[in-house]
Amino acid sequence: MKTLGLPLRQSYTFVLKRIYRDQRFRNHPKNRAKALKADRQLRTIAGRIARELKRNLAGNHDYDSLLGFFERVLSQKRYSQEKIYSLHEPEV
Numbered sequence: 001m002k003t004l005g006l007p008l009r010q011s012y013t014f015v016l017k018r019i020y021r022d023q024r025f026r027n028h029p030k031n032r033a034k035a036l037k038a039d040r041q042l043r044t045i046a047g048r049i050a051r052e053l054k055r056n057l058a059g060n061h062d063y064d065s066l067l068g069f070f071e072r073v074l075s076q077k078r079y080s081q082e083k084i085y086s087l088h089e090p091e092v
Helices: 011-020 033-056 060-075
Strands: none
Touching: 011 033, 033 060
8 A cells, every 4th residue: 555655564455344344334233333343443543554654754744734633633532622523624
């Protein structure tokens, strides 16, 4: 997997396919636990990719604000103040 022309340590293509499948029909009682586990796994993978991009783009300061934005989204909890609800419109 290449991101911004940077090679990543691991491609999550097959893992993400399974996670997306586990998140389907999340409102059904039998699938609820599996969907919540898939959510946690997805957040873990996103954090790994964000940390790796931060390491690879350490000298390039053009992406500092964007990576800070992603880290802020990943670190927010249920009762956090000033939540970000939309990635494409952060002011919403």
